[in-house]
Amino acid sequence: MDPSSAAVRDPRDVLLLGEGNFSFAAALCQAGGGSPRVTATCYQAEEAVLQQEGAEENIQLLREHGAEVHFAVDSTRLGECPALAGQLFDHIIFNFPHCGRKAGVKRNRSLLAKFFLSCAQVLKDSGEVHVTLCNGQGGTPADQPMREWHNSWQAVAMAAEAGFILSEIRPFDGAKYHGYRSTGYRSQDKTFHAEGALTHVFTRSLPCAPPESVQAEARLARGSVGFEVPEELSHSFGRYWSRERAGGPSWPPTPTLRGVSAPRFRK
Ligand SMILES: C[S@@+](CC[C@H](N)C(=O)[O-])C[C@H]1O[C@@H](n2cnc3c(N)ncnc32)[C@H](O)[C@@H]1O
Numbered sequence: 001m002d003p004s005s006a007a008v009r010d011p012r013d014v015l016l017l018g019e020g021n022f023s024f025a026a027a028l029c030q031a032g033g034g035s036p037r038v039t040a041t042c043y044q045a046e047e048a049v050l051q052q053e054g055a056e057e058n059i060q061l062l063r064e065h066g067a068e069v070h071f072a073v074d075s076t077r078l079g080e081c082p083a084l085a086g087q088l089f090d091h092i093i094f095n096f097p098h099c100g101r102k103a104g105v106k107r108n109r110s111l112l113a114k115f116f117l118s119c120a121q122v123l124k125d126s127g128e129v130h131v132t133l134c135n136g137q138g139g140t141p142a143d144q145p146m147r148e149w150h151n152s153w154q155a156v157a158m159a160a161e162a163g164f165i166l167s168e169i170r171p172f173d174g175a176k177y178h179g180y181r182s183t184g185y186r187s188q189d190k191t192f193h194a195e196g197a198l199t200h201v202f203t204r205s206l207p208c209a210p211p212e213s214v215q216a217e218a219r220l221a222r223g224s225v226g227f228e229v230p231e232e233l234s235h236s237f238g239r240y241w242s243r244e245r246a247g248g249p250s251w252p253p254t255p256t257l258r259g260v261s262a263p264r265f266r267k
Pocket residue numbers: 017018019020021024042043044073074075076094095096097098099100111181182183184185186
């Protein structure tokens with residue numbers, strides 16, 4: 001078995017971002033499956049977080065379970081965060097990212113885009129980014145009903161900018177996390193409508209391999225022309241030449257496909 005895929009299914013190092021009252025992190029730690037090393041963080045300063053109901057108890061519980069807790073961690077600047085310096089994670093989890101009550105789709109899209117760019121700096125190569133969004137925000141057909149693209153957070157496009165691809169979408173069931181109570185932005189203790197929420201799992205896209213090319217040659221009335229063709233397309237060119245030999249058109253237009261170099265004429 002590929003050891004990197006095992007690490008992802010049974011993550012050792014989990015980073016939680018944008019926790020509200022730390023109830024999700026506490027639930028994850030208590031569930032204990034695989035005993036991951038949990039680093040739980042929130043955006044606010046400690047004093048602000050401690051005003052949230054249950055936050056102090058959750059933080060204490062996290063520390064008793066050996067988790068690290070950090071405050072004032074900006075999910076868009078993870079590479080610069082001193083508390084995370086030198087660490088790489090198997091899973092990065094951000095539940096219900098949101099810029100604030102009045103923020104529209106554009107600001108939230110921008111938060112996602114910067115968050116993904118920043119994740120790329122602290123995620124292991126085989127790692128996963130889990131982003132849970134309210135129904136409709138993600139902008140995929142998994143949302144029921146699916147929102148118009150321009151009105152969604154365009155999660156897949158925001159992730160793509162940082163080289164991540166959507167690998168899986170799962171329904172998010174908050175009730176599975178014992179004691180989890182979602183919170184609104186800042187110290188608004190108010191919970192929000194999370195029915196139909198979806199967890200979007202992103203992984204790094206594979207680097208594009210440069211196209212292999214094969215050398216090709218075609219005969220013309222006044223000599224021959226040699227050029228390179230991507231290996232994947234070589235059989236199509238072969239078909240073309242068969243037609244040519246059978247009395248079809250004498251020469252294809254100059255190939256414009258990427259990876260095909262300009263024709264070289266031989267005398
Ligand atoms: C709707 S609340 C969700 C809170 C919590 N994750 C939960 O599930 O209850 C949105 C959270 O995103 C956080 N947030 C907004 N901008 C952030 C940023 N740049 N970095 C980290 N967290 C951020 C807010 O502080 C807030 O806690």
